[in-house]
Amino acid sequence: MTNSILSAIHWNVSPEIFSIGSFEVRYYTLCFLLAFVSSYFLMLRIFQRENKSQELLDQLSIYIFIGTLLGARLGHCLFYEFDYYKDHPLEMILPYTYVNGKFTLTGFHGLASHGGAIGILAGIFLFCRKTKTDFLWLTDRLVIVIPLAGAFVRIGNFFNSEIIGLPSDLPWAVVFERVDQIPRHPAQLYEALSYVLIFVLLWNIYHKKPALKPGFIFGLFLILLFGARFVLEFVKENQEAFEDGMTYNMGQLLSLPFVAVGIYLLFRPAKKTA
Structure with a gap:
């Protein structure tokens, strides 16, 4: 183990880029913003290609x-820390805690990607309902850029030294010194790389296969992204203690319904046109 520690990559970068008093800017925040900005401009290219207005994209954004933030936050509270938040429901959406008659600003701690996915789908549904946009048309295009956004978020997790991997003696193992002195899989980077590859694949399919049936790209996205998430969970530490006794952790269990929907969309018969 000593030799492994010496040969491993040591990571001890502060999560903060800079702070002024109680105000701080973190790498995770920067990555989150990059996720939305990159997604917006890529979707703008797609909307222009499809002769859709930028105003429509602005509404969608x-x-x-909102769907991403609310879904990710509520997903964490309900899927991973329900025992706490069922007794502190306001803390799900308000950045403070109330203890001994005093309000203390805590910020938000905990976002769940599966909750974010549900929130995005809910946001798309409401948007499509209001603007009379076809749901599968939109999801087939939106899911092309989502993996790239997810890659930025996982890089943010890497800067935060969170969602770490299991112990490893591989040459690229990383010691997250803010956590412990154990060489570990850089699981965040594995996930980020897999998401970039999924983005490249979907981007090329969209541009080279224009006649695909509605829902095909959406279904392929669900299978690839959540399939990758299921597999990579095997090299990641569980996020909560209650997962330690489970054969498959919460992230894997939550991935299965998405994969199942993806398989359905991919292999369902195309509707016949008159």
Whole structure:
């Protein structure tokens, strides 16, 4: 183990880029913003290619932003720390805690990607309902850029030294010194790389296969992204203690329904046109 520690990559970068008093800017925040900015400009290219207005994309962006934040936050509270938040429901959406008659600003701690996915789908549904946009048409295009956004978020997790991997003696193992002195799989980077590859694949399919049936790209996205998430969970530490006794952790269990929907969309018969 000593030789492994010496040969491993040591990571001890502060999560903060800079702070002024109680105000701080973190790498995770920067990565989160890059996720939305990159997604917006890529979607703008797609909308222009499809002769859709930028105003429509601007409306969609608001729905996606709100859906992502609310879904990711509520997903964490309900899927991973329900025992706590069922007794502190306001802390799910308000950045403070109330203890001994005193309000203390805590910020938000905990976002769940599966909850974010549900929130995005809910936002898309509401948007499509309001604007009379076809749901599968939109999801087939939106899911092309989501993996790239997810890659930025996982890089942010790497800067935070969170969602770490299991112990490893591989040459690229990383010692997250803010956590412990054990060489570990850089699981965040594995996930980020897999998401980039999924983005490249979907981007090329969209541009080279224009006649695919509605829902095909959406279904392929669900299978690839959540399939990758299921596999990579095997090299990641469990996020909560209750997962330690489970054969498959919460992230894997939550991935299965998404994969199942993806398989259905991919292999369902195409509707016949008159």
